[in-house]
Amino acid sequence: MAICVSLRSASTIPIDFTGLTPKWTQDKSLGEIEKRKVLHGRHQIRLAEICRVSGDPSDGRMEFDGDFSLAHGIGAAMTLGSIHVSSNAGCNVGLGMQGGKIHVKGAVGDFLGSEMRGGTIRVDGSAGNSVGGAQNGSRRGMTGGTILIQGNVGDHVGHLMRRGLIAVRGNAGKFLGYNMLAGTIVVLGTCNSYAGAGMKRGTLILLGKSQPVLLPTFRLAGKTASPVLPLTGRHLKSVGFIENTARFAEPCELLHGDFLALGKGELFLSN
Amino acid sequence: MMGHIMLLGPTEIVDTFAEAFRMRYLRLIITTVDEYWLDAAVREVTGYGSSVIGCDAEIAVEQLLDTNETPDGRPGASVLAFGFSVDALAKAIPNRVGQCLMTCPTTAVYNGLPEAEEQIPLGKFLRFFGDGFQKSKVLGERRYWRVPVMDGEFVVEEQVGVAKGVAGGNIILQAITSEIALSAARRAVEALAPLKGVITPFPGGVVRSGSKVGSKYKGMVASTNDAFCPTLRGRVETKLFEGANCGYEIVIDGIDEQAVARAMTATIHAAAGEGVLAISAGNYGGKLGKFHFHLLELLKD
Numbered sequence: 001m002a003i004c005v006s007l008r009s010a011s012t013i014p015i016d017f018t019g020l021t022p023k024w025t026q027d028k029s030l031g032e033i034e035k036r037k038v039l040h041g042r043h044q045i046r047l048a049e050i051c052r053v054s055g056d057p058s059d060g061r062m063e064f065d066g067d068f069s070l071a072h073g074i075g076a077a078m079t080l081g082s083i084h085v086s087s088n089a090g091c092n093v094g095l096g097m098q099g100g101k102i103h104v105k106g107a108v109g110d111f112l113g114s115e116m117r118g119g120t121i122r123v124d125g126s127a128g129n130s131v132g133g134a135q136n137g138s139r140r141g142m143t144g145g146t147i148l149i150q151g152n153v154g155d156h157v158g159h160l161m162r163r164g165l166i167a168v169r170g171n172a173g174k175f176l177g178y179n180m181l182a183g184t185i186v187v188l189g190t191c192n193s194y195a196g197a198g199m200k201r202g203t204l205i206l207l208g209k210s211q212p213v214l215l216p217t218f219r220l221a222g223k224t225a226s227p228v229l230p231l232t233g234r235h236l237k238s239v240g241f242i243e244n245t246a247r248f249a250e251p252c253e254l255l256h257g258d259f260l261a262l263g264k265g266e267l268f269l270s271n
Numbered sequence: 272m273m274g275h276i277m278l279l280g281p282t283e284i285v286d287t288f289a290e291a292f293r294m295r296y297l298r299l300i301i302t303t304v305d306e307y308w309l310d311a312a313v314r315e316v317t318g319y320g321s322s323v324i325g326c327d328a329e330i331a332v333e334q335l336l337d338t339n340e341t342p343d344g345r346p347g348a349s350v351l352a353f354g355f356s357v358d359a360l361a362k363a364i365p366n367r368v369g370q371c372l373m374t375c376p377t378t379a380v381y382n383g384l385p386e387a388e389e390q391i392p393l394g395k396f397l398r399f400f401g402d403g404f405q406k407s408k409v410l411g412e413r414r415y416w417r418v419p420v421m422d423g424e425f426v427v428e429e430q431v432g433v434a435k436g437v438a439g440g441n442i443i444l445q446a447i448t449s450e451i452a453l454s455a456a457r458r459a460v461e462a463l464a465p466l467k468g469v470i471t472p473f474p475g476g477v478v479r480s481g482s483k484v485g486s487k488y489k490g491m492v493a494s495t496n497d498a499f500c501p502t503l504r505g506r507v508e509t510k511l512f513e514g515a516n517c518g519y520e521i522v523i524d525g526i527d528e529q530a531v532a533r534a535m536t537a538t539i540h541a542a543a544g545e546g547v548l549a550i551s552a553g554n555y556g557g558k559l560g561k562f563h564f565h566l567l568e569l570l571k572d
Contacts, residue, residue: 146411163409184408203408227302227343227379227426228408228417234342235410249344266406 002061002084003033004054005047011070013041014090015050018073022081022100025057033057060100064089072109075102078119091128094121095135097145110154113147115140116164120239126151129173132166132183133159140181142166148241155192158185161202167241177204180265186232188247199258199265205232207247207270218257218267225251229268277567282543282550283512286567289441289552290560291531294323294353296436296524297360297391298333298383301372302347309335312378313348315371320352321473322522324482324493327363329353329438329524331470342381343426349383351470353438353524360433361391368427369397373418379426385413387432394418394427437562440523440531443481443499444542444550445515451546452517453477459521462541468530469523478520484555496553512548520553528562536569 016039025033034048060081069088076095088106094113107125113132127149132142141161152170161183171189179198190208233248252268277284303309313332320330330352341347354360372378394416398405401418408415414429446452460476486494497503498510499518521538525531539550
């Protein structure tokens with residue numbers, strides 16, 4: 001039986017749940033968990049003042065029941081176990097997480113999986129800006145793990161990303177893979193302009209029906225049917241992200257860039 | 272069954288056993304754009320891989336794989352390779368993959384034992400052919416190297432798993448004529464085709480030069496099994512049945528004892544028939560190999 005956290009009443013003040021992870025709660029009693037201090041606006045308050053806590057935390061599962069749009073840092077720094085959010089979640093979901101699984105049924109805010117190092121995040125709705133990206137002023141975004149988003153994403157997805165996989169079933173905003181260092185981003189919908197701007201290494205696989213406006217600092221290599229594309233498709237199918245891999249089996253155009261940076265990045269574009 | 276003699280149709284099953292050895296094995300999954308190049312790839316990589324007496328590995332196709340069974344959705348084959356040790360495989364396999372599969376159009380090579388405790392480097396070495404232009408892709412827990420080549424990219428997994436297997440299961444059949452013996456041998460090999468976890472690494476799955484341990488010549492570790500050579504009947508103590516003029520051995524390597532036993536049973540049933548006088552097995556008195564497969568016990572089940 002999982003531990004269940006639900007809001008006592010809707011709040012317009014942001015709450016920060018950073019540190020409230022399955023590992024921390026696992027060996028605590030409900031009383032101890034309720035006494036945990038969380039940031040409510042700029043004040044530290046006990047969790048019990050804003051949330052009801054029930055269930056059994058020992059099995060490493062947490063459930064956030066309700067709309068947590070203004071709750072930030074859910075699953076931040078988690079290392080194991082699983083978190084399920086029944087509706088929306090705020091910013092910094094899975095920030096710096098190292099392991100475990102997060103599943104959000106609704107939409108999430110900015111910085112989803114920012115600087116994460118391992119584990120898997122699934123979002124059934126859309127996500128904001130800087131998915132898997134670096135925090136402001138930081139030198140690296142995500143360095144491992146997988147982020148799977150069924151909806152759309154905002155701008156700067158994969159900003160300074162170093163390793164890992166981000167897959168987006170919907171559309172992506174501007175500056176996809178901005179200053180990316182390595183890793184893989186797959187977008188099955190359309191992609192807005194400036195994809196790959198400043199990328200040094202890494203792979204963008206853009207399989208939307210319309211091609212994005214590309215930067216002139218990318219050079220066309222030609223058409224390719226590399227096995228790595230169907231391999232990626234099969235992997236996404238194996239983790240339950242997509243049902244059909246046919247789009248990954250088609251030959252794609254391959255471009256190298258960004259030659260304003262190192263130029264070892266690559267962009268696969270469907271025709 | 273009469274006393275220690277068992278008949279399978281007209282064929283006598285000799286009360287003896289096959290002696291097999293503990294070896295290490297790995298499984299490669301090879302894919303190509305179509306069956307033509309798959310055939311070319313597996314022929315090349317399984318060449319000169321019959322026996323570790325003289326080859327760097329015993330290697331053959333385990334199964335052909337459908338497109339929905341391969342990692343990249345292309346036609347494929349799983350190939351099993353057996354070696355004396357992990358180190359022997361670690362030396363042999365990157366060489367074979369580099370020379371025989373990287374060179375073959377459209378191939379990709381994947382790890383068929385990703386869960387194995389021991390892993391040996393494969394793409395980790397071969398990537399250097401990319402001269403700095405190679406790239407890796409990590410999907411889940413697995414790393415794939417992409418080496419640029421003249422038809423696109425050679426994709427090869429970073430490492431390949433090694434596990435403990437059993438090599439040297441065998442049967443020896445004796446027939447009245449070479450035609451009957453060949454036909455029986457082919458039936459036996461065909462019976463193995465649907466079985467997973469086993470290979471018959473010799474040409475067409477069949478050995479004509481069965482061997483015994485040692486030789487009159489210094490330095491030779493194995494020499495002809497004179498007891499089964501029809502032309503030596505009268506000169507040596509023969510194990511051939513009266514009227515037998517041709518013998519063949521089917522050697523079976525498998526992923527475990529059960530797989531080898533199943534395969535041996537299938538070959539015995541398939542090989543027995545009119546004109547096949549006897550089926551026996553090769554052993555070394557039971558002193559060398561850890562695994563003994565008694566033919567009569569195999570047929571009891």
